[in-house]
Amino acid sequence: MSTLTVTAKGQVTLRKDVLEHLGVNPGEKITVSKLPNGRIEVTAARPTGKISDAFGFLKRKGGPSLSIEEINKIAAYGWAGKR
Numbered sequence: 001m002s003t004l005t006v007t008a009k010g011q012v013t014l015r016k017d018v019l020e021h022l023g024v025n026p027g028e029k030i031t032v033s034k035l036p037n038g039r040i041e042v043t044a045a046r047p048t049g050k051i052s053d054a055f056g057f058l059k060r061k062g063g064p065s066l067s068i069e070e071i072n073k074i075a076a077y078g079w080a081g082k083r
Contacts, residue, residue, distance in 0.1 A: 002014075002015055002017075002018055014030075014042075022042065022043065022044045023044050024044045028044070028045070029044075029045040030042055030043065030044055030045055031043050031044075031045045
């Protein structure tokens with residue numbers, strides 16, 4: 001269990017080990033749910049959406065869609081840390 005201190009502004013800072021347990025990285029969000037008896041539940045906020053939101057993501061504007069070979073080349077280049 002971790003004990004946190006509340007600042008004069010009413011803020012608390014979650015310790016690094018707690019954030020790692022939640023799988024939260026800097027810049028990401030968490031959700032806090034109020035439960036009965038003065039308890040809260042803290043969880044990592046995960047993006048919501050539909051798979052269809054990603055359709056057309058790789059489409060070139062004013063040009064043909066990328067081929068599988070082009071997509072694989074771009075992905076390999078990115079995974080190699082060369083982007």
